[in-house]
Structure formats: structure tokens, C-alpha cells
Amino acid sequence: MSNPILDTFFEETEELLESLAEGLESMQGAEFDKETVNSVFRAVHSIKGGAGAFKMTELVNFAHSFETVMDAVRSETLALTPQIMHTLMRSADCLADLVDAARSGRTISEEVTSGFLTALQACLGEGEIEAVDAWDNFEFNAVTLDIEPISADASAVATVETPVLSDTDQVQIGFQIDFRPHAALFTNGHEPALLFAALGDLGQMTSRIDMTKLADWSDFNPTEPRLSWTVDLRTDESEISVQEVFEFVHGLCDLTIKPLMGPPPSPNGEVSTDSTGAPNKSVAGPLAIAAIDIFGPEAIAMPATPLTAAAPAVVVASRAKAERNDDGSDAKAPKATLRVDLDRVDRLINAVGELIINQAMIAQRLQDMTSTRDDDLVMHIEDYRLLARDIQEGVMAIRAQPVKSLFQRMSRIVREAADATGKLAELVTSGEGTEVDKTVVERLADPLTHMIRNAVDHGLESREARAAAGKPPMGTIRLSASHRSGSVIITVKDDGAGLNRPKILEIAKRKGLIAPEAELSDAEVDQLLFMAGFSTAATISNLSGRGVGLDVVRNAVQALGGRISIATTPGQGTEFTIMLPLTLAVMDGMVVTVGGQTLVVPITSIIETIRPLPSDLHRIGTDETLLSIRGRMIPVVDVARSLGFPSPGTLNAPLLLLVESENLGECALVVDSVQDQRQVVIKSLESNFGSVPGVSAATVLGDGRIALILDPDAIAGGRVTSNYPMTNILSNAGRTAYANA
Amino acid sequence: MQMLEDTTKSEVEFVTFSAGEQSFSIEITQVREIRRWSPVTALPHAPHEVLGVMNLRGSVIPIYDLAARFGLGQTPENPRNVIVVAMHGGQTVGLLVEAVSEILSVSREQIQETPDIRSEMARQSITGVIPIENGMTRVIDLGAVLHPSNRSVA
Incomplete structure (x- = not known):
């Protein structure tokens, strides 16, 4: 797995899967807007696109079916019944599995995927999911050699330098994309036609090919690309979705995305401007000429036309846009993130640790020098201390990750466990934004999975028992995270029957874990659950009770420097609390x-x-x-x-x-x-x-x-x-x- | 002699220092810095030549008493004692010595192989000797000093 592009694909897929899960989660709730459905659709679509580039056929096929169903949901031809929602959720799980399999080079048995495919198919009723064909919705339009529009646009852009926001008869109706592939784009196996097909998905597209750079046949080099295209895309999609199309060829081509100006669409026109996005676009849009990518400015190549004159404006525009993101008025745009080698962060953390110690030593020394007391110096040292703490907190925050991704994985565990036990269960999470050290998040996955399974399997009663107890049939597992005085508290709470203490005591005695005549307090009985070799499940179920008990959970938590405790209320449920240090350092x-x-x-x-x-x-x-x-x-x-x-x-x-x-x-x-x-x-x-x-x-x-x-x-x-x-x-x-x- | 073969230059530089009233030297490329003595924290169950650990800008480094390591008795406490911080492999260690003498630049031919001496410990940890003005200096194989158990293999 040394292909860096492939690694990037998987990293990005990971993020896409997260936003997919997140989107589905909010679709499950009552309140969701079209944008949520769109984001889910886009996530699946991007995974499909990326997988296609790496010829991951299984993944592409599955994502395609998924996408088709999502498309139906998006176009509101398919109503979201709980049944369909369930299918979508499980399909997202399956998609994650397929990505995992592709990453590790495993294959997933076709029975599994075909089951999901059938379920997805069923959602659409008779409507067949057509076979994947990237060429389907793509048409090459007339190839005319016409450079005129570029210069026309260039002058339009040039006037923008002096902000012409009063210009009301020109509004943004899409994007003009200048695309000139480098040779590397082809050697890496990309194909412009596929990119255009993806662009075509976004809206109505006309493309012009620029053949002026074509060399004479006499010195023709077949491996050197000479063609470039100008694509007018009429769309109400955001610039980000246009950029996403070119995500995988980033740096492999000269790419310029600028807004396409034109008369406002007639009311019966097929292109409509997103009314909510319009005010933003009218300000930032005309100025945002180049692809905004703060990490790769070198990738932004300005065409050798009068456009270069507008370059300074570009920078201003991208910055203006970034600022707007900061104050949160444009919450939908993704936050700019930076991928950094973990080693570098750890080196920084080490150095900062030294800084803190060094500061403490200097302060100590100064305090000892009472004879030459200098109030200014004392003040500076105090400032130094505060600065050092600030730096330390900032650096520690780099390693901190929200537990969100971990919690999202757990909702899947609940679904699986509920399906396997025939119970109805839902996971309610809170405090997903709580940040914990990356290593802690990683090493918490297994114990938490085990606890969640336990909660569904042992914690929740069967449907009949719940009905008899007058509880709703749907059991609830609450998973929450919070910070409390330098620690992270994670709780897993079910609304089941609570611990059956006499039974626990009986089992412990039968297994010889405690003396037969021992008298234990309630708290001590609860602690028995954490003893090695303790398992209350009468029959070994598929889920828990495989001899791996809560003692394993406790050991894992202790290995992280944490503690686990248990509280139970008969008839109302059990609550496990994990208390963890914020960092392992x-x-x-x-x-x-x-x-x-x-x-x-x-x-x-x-x-x-x-x-x-x-x-x-x-x-x-x-x-x-x-x-x-x-x-x-x-x-x-x-x-x-x-x-x-x-x-x-x-x-x-x-x-x-x-x-x-x-x-x-x-x-x-x-x-x-x-x-x-x-x-x-x-x-x-x-x-x-x-x-x-x-x-x-x-x-x-x-x-x-x-x-x-x-x-x-x-x-x-x-x-x-x-x-x-x-x-x-x-x-x-x-x-x-x-x-x- | 392995460490000497790495360099292609004919001139090799050594840091020489005295421990247990004898002169020792290690190749300058292995020396990171020379520090004043500062108190160490004793390690439980450590071999007798390991005095303990010291804080070197956040790294915990073990301090070896070189004289004790060569069976010359423990280095007596003296504020003039210094610690030669050296690297071996990925390991950073400190060697407690009485004093650092000089930096010696010699050609390879000047380094003589250790004569067949009786002491096993000395033979394995000293890769060669260099004649100097008042006698000679012993070239240390740092790896053998740090990992006595590997000596038979080396």
C-alpha cells in the first residue's frame, strides 16, 4: 500500500463515510433539509468516483446502487419510510465494509453484498438500477475552435476588480472551467472524458476544445498532451462540488474554475439559482476566480490571457471567503484541515513538555533569588508561564480528536446487535464533540464495542419483557462523552432491567469466583462483573458471552490509565462509566x-x-x-x-x-x-x-x-x-x- | 574496529578523556556534547556501572561510570567530573569521566589493534590503542560498553 494517491483516496473515503453516516443520522431525525440528502448523495457519489478511478468494481457497483436510491430520495420520488431508512443505514455499513475490504485487499462474499443490493433494489420497487456506465449521461458537444469567449470573460472579470456588485443583470449561473491536463494526469491513469462525465452530472454543460497548442505533425510527441478544454457548466451546485470532480487530478492539470456570468435564468429556465446561496455568491463569487486551495497555491495556474491581471483579486477573494467560514456564516463549507505526520506532532509535544519544565525551573530559580528581586522580571516570568501553558494546550489539542467517529461506529454496533438478538434498539449519543487523545480514541474502540454489545444483549430485555414492564418496545442505549476536571467521562447507559444481583452472586459462587458463604455488598456484587471468567449469559450468544467478559474491558481501560465503574437501578437500567485521562503523554x-x-x-x-x-x-x-x-x-x-x-x-x-x-x-x-x-x-x-x-x-x-x-x-x-x-x-x-x- | 571502517577519510578524530586515571577515547562522531556533572536518579536493580538516569533536555539518559565499567573502581565524587554524552545506534547515553583531555586527530595507521591481553572485559570493549605523548589512549567500543551481554557475540 505504498501508492500515495490510493492512500489519499482511502483517507478521503474515511471522511466521506463519516459525513455519510452523519447525514443518514440526521435524516433519521425529523428535521433534515435537502442539503443533508444532497450531502449523503455526494458522499456516496464521491466514493463511487474515487473507487472507479482505482477500478474497484465491487465498490463501484454497490455505491452505484446506493447512489441510485439516494437519487430517488433526493428527487423526492421515493418517500423515506423507516424501512427504507434502515436499508440505507445498513447499506452505509456495507459500503464501509467494502471500503475496508478494498483497503486490506480482502474480498467480501457476494452473498453479503447481494443481500444489500437486493434490499436497495426493493426500495426502488420496479425501477431497475441501471448498470454502471460512466458514459451514459455524457455528451460531447460541438467542438468549435473559439477563443473569443475567454477574452470576453476576461474583460468581464477585469471589471470585477472594481467591485461591481450593482451589476444586477449579470448573475452567476454556473462555472467556467479551464482544464489543461498535464502528461502526469494520463500516466496516472486518469481520463478527461470521465471527469467531464462527472461534471455533466452537476448540470448542463457545454465544452470547447482548445487545439491552438497542437504542435506540427513533424515534431508530434504522442505522450505530451496538447489539448485543453473550456467547459461552461450551468449549475446551481457549489464551487466545492465542482472542485470535488477534479479532486483526484489535483496538481496533475492546470485548472481554473471561475463563475460563469449570464443573464438571470428565465422563470421557465431549467437552471435555477440557489436562493439561499445567492447573496454569498454575489459577493464572493465573482472574485473567486481560481480554485481556492490554501495548501496548494502552486497548483493554481493562471492562463496566459489578460486574466492574470486579476490575480491579486483572487487572493483577496479566497481570504475573504475563508474569513466568512470562520465566523460561521457559511457553515456548510468544509473546514480547512491539514494532514500532518503524527511523528511531527509528537516531536512538538515533547519539545513543549520541555518548555514547561524549563519554565518551571527558571521560575523556581527566580524565586530563590530573593535578594535581587525584580518585579518586572517576575511579571515577565508569569507571562512566560501563561504563554507556555497556552502553547501546551494548543499542541495537545492537535492530537485531540472528537469522539464523534468512534460514536458513529457504535451506532452500527447497536444496529447489528439488535438485528442479531431480535430486539429493537436505538443509540442516542451526546457529547460527540468531546475531544480525546487520538490514541485513546483508537484504543477505546474495542472495549466500547464490547460494552455496547453487552448493553443490547444483556442490558435490554426482550420485547416481551419490555412490553410486560410497560416500556416502549424500542430499547435505548445512551452513549455520552464529557469533560470533567481534566478527565474524559464516557458513559454507556441502557434502559433495560438493571443488574440481576442474586443471579450474579449465584453464578460467581457456582464458578468458584467467591467463597460460597461470602456476604457481599451491592457494590461488591456489581464489581464481580469485572472478574475474569465471569459471563452471565445463560447461552453463549453470537454477540457477547464468548468468554471475553467485562474484565477485558476493564483491563483495556486501565491500560489507558482510566477507570471503569458501574451503577444500576433495578428495572430502569445499567450505567457504565469510563473515566479516562485526556492524554497518554x-x-x-x-x-x-x-x-x-x-x-x-x-x-x-x-x-x-x-x-x-x-x-x-x-x-x-x-x-x-x-x-x-x-x-x-x-x-x-x-x-x-x-x-x-x-x-x-x-x-x-x-x-x-x-x-x-x-x-x-x-x-x-x-x-x-x-x-x-x-x-x-x-x-x-x-x-x-x-x-x-x-x-x-x-x-x-x-x-x-x-x-x-x-x-x-x-x-x-x-x-x-x-x-x-x-x-x-x-x-x-x-x-x-x-x-x- | 567496525566503527572505524565507516569513515573513508584517513584522518580520524577522537575525544580523549581520563577515567580511573587511564586515558580513553571515542570517535568524535559519536560524541554529542560534554556536560557538567549533575545529580542522577538511581535505577533499581541496575548493573553497578550504571549510576542512574539524568534529564538531558527531556530525554531520560542513563549515566555509566566508565571507570567502574572497566573495573577500575568507582569514580570518586568530584565537582570537576564531566559527562560525555554519546550516541550509539539510536541510544543516547552519558559516560561519567574525570576529565576530558583533548581532541586527537590521528591517521588510521596510528591506531594499533589491542594486543592480546588477559582481561576479557578490556579486550572486548577496547578496539584499539593510540600512542600519545604521555603513553597511550584506549579506543572504546561504545556498543560493547553498553551491552556487555552481547560481548561474546561481538
Whole structure:
């Protein structure tokens, strides 16, 4: 997959699929306008177009059928029944699958696609979907050698330089497109005729061919394109849709799109001007001569006609248009985005992290220099701090992504799960705009999928049970995201029957997960769901209950530095809450001292800090200690000793961190003192040294010193073993004093 | 000698420094910078020559006591100690030495192969010796210093 054009196609298809899903979503609601239907249609159409360019026959065929149905919806010959809406949604899923398959080079069994094709067919009734033929609606008009119109237009444009908005008898009726393909366009397998066919879809088109550049037969080079075309397109489509036609040949041709001016269409004319778009166009339109593409200005080639004189106006126009987009008055136009290599962003994030630390060090230093206190300097340093924070937030925001795409995928999961279980379910999402680190979004997909499936499969009751409980037959899964004090909260809530605690307890006892005589609180019973090997489904369904339980979900969430909790109301439903850090580059940690060393313990694993009474500590064996807390015995781990640091050895009244370990349950870590609780930037130890047992990473403290981040699981699990002779550890420990000097 | 073969120039430049009262040198292309000593954070269960880790503009780099690595005893604490920051592969490390002496420009012929000495550790980590004014300097194979376990393979 090294073809960059193909990569671009898939990237863009990804975006198109998103806008497709989004459009369908809003079509499902009561309020949607024609533009929404158009956007769905355009998305499918663009996918078809792109796929055609890469000869992805299956994808093209499917998209074509989809497009035909959408066309019928668009032209209002097909009413949107819930049935048809469902078919469209599922077809969008199938389209996404086909794109996926094309990307990975897999094939999707024809049965699957043909099922959807039949369903799409059924939507149209008898109306057959005609076979894909790009040439169908394309006609070449008379080829006349006529340069006159260009110069005529050029003069028209030239007058525009002095804004002639009062000119009322000339309105924009479409676009004039000058198109001169480069040789690269043909070597990349593009075909102007197909582009014109696509243009023809947008409106009424007349084209003129310019053969003036044709060379003599004597020095004719067949691989060098000499022809160019001028196309007058009468359309009420936006300039963006015209640009979309040429999206794949961007940079492979000289392309100029300018508004086509003409008398306003007669009332019985076939071309009508979009009344809502007209005011905008009358201002920006005449000036927007060249294709507006802020990232590739070099691609805009002005023809060597008097048109070049208008070039300065072009820039102004594109900027004016961009500004209008900013203040949101033209919300339909897509936002300008920039694709950047993730590595570059990460480098920037690293550098900014250093800037923050550096700032803290300078501020610290300044504070220490009380004798030479300079108020101005203090003020500047404060400004520096604020600026550095601004930069940090800005840079972090680059990595942040809205959870929207993730949530959109979930609506598909609900549809599939509902179909498979014979339940009726809908997904209601909120807070899709909540932004989370890209990696978090990616790694959340699997656990969230699992939870959504669970919610439909286990959470919602069967239709009969819902009817008996007086609930509407349609079950609702609510998926929401929000920011709360530096964390992202994601909740999955169903309106089902709630957890069946006696059943959970019974299963846990039967499976030997807890002692038969154990008495558990409600909260503890709920927690049993997260235990490995727990599955309440009586029969193994297709969806959940495959032995992969909520413990996998919990592990995935914990791996992201998050936590998951559960709340249930009998008869009203269950709510799972995932709490995640905003980014993986920083985490909340408790700064502690152990054996004279400063260490950081991840907050997520700490349950509480306690200073137990000597009577709560019980020695067992030669040097093991147990802590009795609320009637339970928990092992006490001397962190200093397990890390090979000098240990005070006195366990009379130690300060203990109660941590939860993945495998061993709770365990108490002995620390000397707790200094602080703060956000720390995570630095890898592996890149320059290697993994260190008991330590997950390192961080840089405000004074520039490095503190190690403890891996509580490894410490608690006793997995910290030394590969080196004991004497080394001792001598190492002895040097701690030197290191601290 | 592998690292020496990379250069086609006949002149090779080395940074020489003293550790454990002996003179060592590494090729200048491997040296990133020379820093003042600053306190390090000890690593648990690290080999004895690894003093700990230091913050180098946001990267966490391990600091090796070169004298300890060659069995010459630990470098005594001294504010004049310096850290030679060097690159090996993608790895950035710091070498604690007593002092940096000079930059030595020698022709390839001047580098003699390490004579067949007894000490396994020295033979594997020292790729050659260069005679200098007051004796000689030992050319270090940084890879062998950092990854002692690979020495038998090297």
C-alpha cells in the first residue's frame, strides 16, 4: 500500500463515510433539509468516483446502487419510510465494509453484498438500477475552435476588480472551467472524458476544445498532451462540488474554475439559482476566480490571457471567503484541515513538555533569588508561564480528536446487535464533540464495542419483557462523552432491567469466583462483573458471552490509565462509566519518597493512603507483614526493599498506599512520605536504557531531576527480580547518597 | 574496529578523556556534547556501572561510570567530573569521566589493534590503542560498553 494517491483516496473515503453516516443520522431525525440528502448523495457519489478511478468494481457497483436510491430520495420520488431508512443505514455499513475490504485487499462474499443490493433494489420497487456506465449521461458537444469567449470573460472579470456588485443583470449561473491536463494526469491513469462525465452530472454543460497548442505533425510527441478544454457548466451546485470532480487530478492539470456570468435564468429556465446561496455568491463569487486551495497555491495556474491581471483579486477573494467560514456564516463549507505526520506532532509535544519544565525551573530559580528581586522580571516570568501553558494546550489539542467517529461506529454496533438478538434498539449519543487523545480514541474502540454489545444483549430485555414492564418496545442505549476536571467521562447507559444481583452472586459462587458463604455488598456484587471468567449469559450468544467478559474491558481501560465503574437501578437500567485521562503523554501521579528517592505512583491505581496503628500490622513468616483493614488481611510490600534501595526497616507506623493490583487484588505499599500530587509528563526509559523491573517509565520533576514512575502491579506481584548479584544492589544503594549529593 | 571502517577519510578524530586515571577515547562522531556533572536518579536493580538516569533536555539518559565499567573502581565524587554524552545506534547515553583531555586527530595507521591481553572485559570493549605523548589512549567500543551481554557475540 505504498501508492500515495490510493492512500489519499482511502483517507478521503474515511471522511466521506463519516459525513455519510452523519447525514443518514440526521435524516433519521425529523428535521433534515435537502442539503443533508444532497450531502449523503455526494458522499456516496464521491466514493463511487474515487473507487472507479482505482477500478474497484465491487465498490463501484454497490455505491452505484446506493447512489441510485439516494437519487430517488433526493428527487423526492421515493418517500423515506423507516424501512427504507434502515436499508440505507445498513447499506452505509456495507459500503464501509467494502471500503475496508478494498483497503486490506480482502474480498467480501457476494452473498453479503447481494443481500444489500437486493434490499436497495426493493426500495426502488420496479425501477431497475441501471448498470454502471460512466458514459451514459455524457455528451460531447460541438467542438468549435473559439477563443473569443475567454477574452470576453476576461474583460468581464477585469471589471470585477472594481467591485461591481450593482451589476444586477449579470448573475452567476454556473462555472467556467479551464482544464489543461498535464502528461502526469494520463500516466496516472486518469481520463478527461470521465471527469467531464462527472461534471455533466452537476448540470448542463457545454465544452470547447482548445487545439491552438497542437504542435506540427513533424515534431508530434504522442505522450505530451496538447489539448485543453473550456467547459461552461450551468449549475446551481457549489464551487466545492465542482472542485470535488477534479479532486483526484489535483496538481496533475492546470485548472481554473471561475463563475460563469449570464443573464438571470428565465422563470421557465431549467437552471435555477440557489436562493439561499445567492447573496454569498454575489459577493464572493465573482472574485473567486481560481480554485481556492490554501495548501496548494502552486497548483493554481493562471492562463496566459489578460486574466492574470486579476490575480491579486483572487487572493483577496479566497481570504475573504475563508474569513466568512470562520465566523460561521457559511457553515456548510468544509473546514480547512491539514494532514500532518503524527511523528511531527509528537516531536512538538515533547519539545513543549520541555518548555514547561524549563519554565518551571527558571521560575523556581527566580524565586530563590530573593535578594535581587525584580518585579518586572517576575511579571515577565508569569507571562512566560501563561504563554507556555497556552502553547501546551494548543499542541495537545492537535492530537485531540472528537469522539464523534468512534460514536458513529457504535451506532452500527447497536444496529447489528439488535438485528442479531431480535430486539429493537436505538443509540442516542451526546457529547460527540468531546475531544480525546487520538490514541485513546483508537484504543477505546474495542472495549466500547464490547460494552455496547453487552448493553443490547444483556442490558435490554426482550420485547416481551419490555412490553410486560410497560416500556416502549424500542430499547435505548445512551452513549455520552464529557469533560470533567481534566478527565474524559464516557458513559454507556441502557434502559433495560438493571443488574440481576442474586443471579450474579449465584453464578460467581457456582464458578468458584467467591467463597460460597461470602456476604457481599451491592457494590461488591456489581464489581464481580469485572472478574475474569465471569459471563452471565445463560447461552453463549453470537454477540457477547464468548468468554471475553467485562474484565477485558476493564483491563483495556486501565491500560489507558482510566477507570471503569458501574451503577444500576433495578428495572430502569445499567450505567457504565469510563473515566479516562485526556492524554497518554501525561498522567496524574502521587509524588512520594521511598528510601530517599523520589518516586511517582499513578493515581489511578491508588485506592487510599493510610497510616495504620501498629496493632493493625501482623508479621507472618520471617519478614512478611500483613495489614488488617476492615476485617481483611492485605499483604504489605516494602517498596524500598523490592527496588533495592536502603529501607528504614521499621514497620511500626509506616505510611501505606493501598493500591489495587490487576492480579493480586489489593496490596499496601510502604512509602516514607507523600510529597505532592501532580500531573507528570511520561518519559520512556526504554529508548535509551531498557526496561527496569518495577518501574514503568520516568518523568521530569519541576527541578529538572528525574523521578521514576512506579509500576504498582509489578511491585505488588513480586515480579521485581534482580538479574545482578546482591552485592551490586548494595553498592548501588550505597551510592544513592552520592547521587543525591 | 567496525566503527572505524565507516569513515573513508584517513584522518580520524577522537575525544580523549581520563577515567580511573587511564586515558580513553571515542570517535568524535559519536560524541554529542560534554556536560557538567549533575545529580542522577538511581535505577533499581541496575548493573553497578550504571549510576542512574539524568534529564538531558527531556530525554531520560542513563549515566555509566566508565571507570567502574572497566573495573577500575568507582569514580570518586568530584565537582570537576564531566559527562560525555554519546550516541550509539539510536541510544543516547552519558559516560561519567574525570576529565576530558583533548581532541586527537590521528591517521588510521596510528591506531594499533589491542594486543592480546588477559582481561576479557578490556579486550572486548577496547578496539584499539593510540600512542600519545604521555603513553597511550584506549579506543572504546561504545556498543560493547553498553551491552556487555552481547560481548561474546561481538
